[in-house]
Amino acid sequence: MSPTLSAEFATAFPELGVPWQAERAPDPRLLILNEALATELGLDPARLGGPDGVALLTGATPPAGARPVAQVYSGHQFGSYAPRLGDGRALLLGELRHPDGSLRDLHLKGSGRTPFSRGGDGLAAVGPMLREYVIGEAMHALGIPTTRALGVVATGRAVQRESPLPGAVLARVARSHLRVGTFQYAAVNGDRDLLQRLVDHAIARHHPQAAGAATPALGLLEAVTEAQADLVAGWMLVGFVHGVMNTDNMTISGESIDYGPCAFMDAFDPATVFSSIDHAGRYAYGNQPPIAEWNLSRFAETLLPLLDDDQDKAVEIAVEALSRFRTRYATGWVRGMRAKLGLSAQVPQEQAHPLIDDLLPLLAANSVDFTSFFRRLAAAARGDAEPVRGMVLDLAGIDAWLDRWRALQPDPDAMDAVNPVYIPRNHRVEEALDAATDGDLGPLERLVAAVRSPYVERAEHAAYADPAPDGNVGYRTFCGT
């Protein structure tokens, strides 16, 4: 099992990667392999699941051509700038060539200490790495750009957290690991040549349409702004809370990355926060669009020297480019909400907008489960409003809203195609990760099977459709575990 990896990033950016080796896993055991992704990449799942494949997935035997590096980057963490973060427990093994011609990073997480580990042990536990697997597959199935896990291997080494936990390595596939923080690192060191090379690399790899722009750095800023606006609109439409939108966790490609303290919201509430360390609610559900915009401003700052020699002029150009975020986000959100409500193109915006704007406070005031509401709403379009009425205490409010909505002749089949039955519900994720930590992968496999086909209701996955009995009140997630 030796896929060919290239070392494009390592070669092009020696100043952004330290050649490094994964720590040896004492007793590696494959926990889960993403056969669909392997096949998509042209890899043989059977060989990937064998001893050579496991050696690849843990970094024990980097394939021919690979020159693994720990990448360096900066980042604003909860608003505070950290000039030198980098892969403290991760490695870029190299790039794979997707059959469509584009490159994919093959990256390890939990692969041991590096020069960027600071106080950390460089390791990861089984539960959080499997969480990345599940959430990535769910996001992919929901049509939201995301990094994906190729596999998770238990290392046979215990990881000390609050208690000792079984350790694991995640093999992750991404369009790249270029982050806003990568550009921040280049900019803070005042290296204009490096910055220009990063811009050219990012354009070639992710946003080729920007290559023809009069100022390519501006073309890149505009393209990344739009990609991030689309991404966050996608999150908001499924009730996803990333939880740690630091600038080092925001990709230039526009893929979601680093599923740490993330979770899907149950009852609709813009203030929803799950992360145990997000005391101020900086990364609450409803704050995600303005935070993405804030992160993009940090990205724009790094590009100023390439936008214009006159600093004031450069700022003016950047501000103008960033203004695209709000229109692009609003367009994506409204388009998505119209689809969730089954409204045809004939319904004018003057009718759709107030309908959307009036629904959200109703959901919030009645603590309505976000995912179930939209799915059950299709029944109301088919003539049975009881499933949604049963979720709302304010019956007069929902009835008045339903009358206005039904007058627009919503299409229930179109709604079923965009409103998921199955998302990785928090109580099911916890149940699956707990069982896997104790050695039983059955619940995880069933959960993955449910979320991989989110729109088609299936009797055997019924248990995965329901909200938690207690609505997950007080549910907390943890970072960097």
Ligand code: AMP
């Ligand atoms: P994250 O919030 O998971 O994206 O991580 C933020 C930073 O902390 C990154 O530079 C990580 O590499 C680093 N980090 C997280 N957990 C560990 C760990 N257990 N050991 C070393 N570094 C870590």
Ligand code: MG
């Ligand atoms: Mg990160």
